Each structure stands twice: as C-alpha cells, then as structure tokens.
Amino acid sequence: MTRATAALISVAARLMRGGVLSLAASVLMVAGADKDVVWDAGAGRDLRREALDIEAAIADALARNTRLRHHRVVVTAGPDGLVTLTGAVSTQSLRREVELTCWTVSGVRSLHDNLIVGR
Secondary structure (H helix, E strand, O other): OOHHHHHHHHHHHHHHHOOOOOOOOOEEEEEOOOOEEEEEHHHHOOHHHHHHHHHHHHHHHHHOOHHHOOOEEEEEEOHHHEEEEEEEEOOHHHHHHHHHHHHOOOOOOEEEEEEEEOO
C-alpha cells in the first residue's frame, strides 16, 4: 500500500467516525500507485444468515394470517433474495395472498411460486 493510499483510507475512516461519510456508501475507491484498490463494505455479508432472516420474516408474516392456519406453506430463501414457495393452499385467492405477503418482506428480490391450489 502506498503512502497516498494509506492517507486516503485514514481520512475516510475519520470522516466515517465523525458522521460525515455514511456507511451506506458501500464502495470506496482508493487510487493506488499502479492500480485501483476497491474496498467493499458488503464483502463481509453472510448470505446464509440473510436467507435465514428472510425465511423467518416470511414465516412470521404468514403466521399472522389467520386464513392460512390450516395450510402448509414451506418457504425457502436462497442467495440474493430468491424465495421459493412450496406446499398447498385451498384457493387461488389464498395463493395470491401468500405471494403478496412474501413481497412485503425486506430482502425479497424474486419469487418462485410452486404452491398447489385445491388440496
């Protein structure tokens, strides 16, 4: 690491501590001597933990719906917010209700609905 790179990182760290620079700016470009070095705050994300959090949030939301108590819906969340629904519901309106409930959860990016209607 060059002296200029170290100085720039030091200034950025002081700005973060002072509240001037937000952590929401997840990528900080630091110019090095011969190439750019990228610091990615999101690199430490635990994708498995995020998927489990999405599954738990959807399960909580579905549990609050009294119309779905007698139906079995299994929610599986994968990387990057991919949610898969499996199981059975009795009507098409309940199926749509499950889908809409899933979309209300933060972190859901795509939804694969494999629910069976009529059982």
